[in-house]
Amino acid sequence: MNPKKHAAEKAVEFIEDGMVVGLGTGSTAYWAIQKIAQRIQEGLRIRAVASSRDSEELANKLGIPIVPFSEIEWIDITIDGADEVDTHLNLIKGGGGALVREKILAINSKRFFVIVDESKQVEHLGQFPLPVEIVPFAANLTMNQLKELGCSTRIRMSNDEAYFTDNGNIIVDCNFEKIVKPIELNKQINLIPGVVDNGLFTRMVSSLVIGYNDGSTRIIDQH
Numbered sequence: 001m002n003p004k005k006h007a008a009e010k011a012v013e014f015i016e017d018g019m020v021v022g023l024g025t026g027s028t029a030y031w032a033i034q035k036i037a038q039r040i041q042e043g044l045r046i047r048a049v050a051s052s053r054d055s056e057e058l059a060n061k062l063g064i065p066i067v068p069f070s071e072i073e074w075i076d077i078t079i080d081g082a083d084e085v086d087t088h089l090n091l092i093k094g095g096g097g098a099l100v101r102e103k104i105l106a107i108n109s110k111r112f113f114v115i116v117d118e119s120k121q122v123e124h125l126g127q128f129p130l131p132v133e134i135v136p137f138a139a140n141l142t143m144n145q146l147k148e149l150g151c152s153t154r155i156r157m158s159n160d161e162a163y164f165t166d167n168g169n170i171i172v173d174c175n176f177e178k179i180v181k182p183i184e185l186n187k188q189i190n191l192i193p194g195v196v197d198n199g200l201f202t203r204m205v206s207s208l209v210i211g212y213n214d215g216s217t218r219i220i221d222q223h
């Protein structure tokens with residue numbers, strides 16, 4: 001049993017003919033992309049946009065029609081994973097480094113479905129270090145500003161070198177341990193010059209789909 005796959009496949013049931021679909025990034029979104037491809041082979045007609053080069057590549061490989069953003073005005077449904085989700089459906093995202101593009105897709109979607117296994121549910125966000133995408137210029141100074149907000153910081157690395165996002169920026173993983181006021185923190189972080197965006201997704205989720213080890217799923221809708 002794969003709870004990520006179950007959650008993903010449940011969410012894909014909400015896609016209908018003619019929709020513009022946003023593709024998330026990560027190991028849970030992977031299963032959604034696979035299922036969308038299967039439904040297309042069975043006759044589903046959609047157009048898709050991707051939140052990362054990786055997801056776009058996967059979609060291309062599987063025959064999912066990716067359209068340029070200039071061809072769409074909005075997205076009907078985006079399906080994406082999360083690193084943590086709290087009881088108010090606030091999220092930490094960006095473990096896979098795609099948070100900026102993911103947030104652009106989410107905010108421009110009529111419905112934003114988040115797919116997780118039950119291990120991602122938390123009372124308070126913050127155990128998972130919060131990814132913040134910053135421009136590389138004077139990164140040490142931007143990190144000092146982030147530390148002022150009460151976290152320890154670490155530049156994300158990949159093979160002994162700084163990890164670069166699809167946007168040519170770097171990621172600082174900020175360990176707050178416990179985030180009590182995610183809405184306020186999101187605003188404070190994004191006011192720092194040099195910050196592009198951060199992985200707090202507040203008040204954005206339409207529906208949370210949780211997959212369990214026994215193969216069952218549960219959907220929680222935002223009120």
Ligand code: 5RP
Nearest residue numbers: 026027028081094095096098
């Ligand atoms: C990528 C993300 C992912 O959705 C998040 O990291 C969850 O990943 P996974 O589904 O692999 O657990 O935000 O930037």
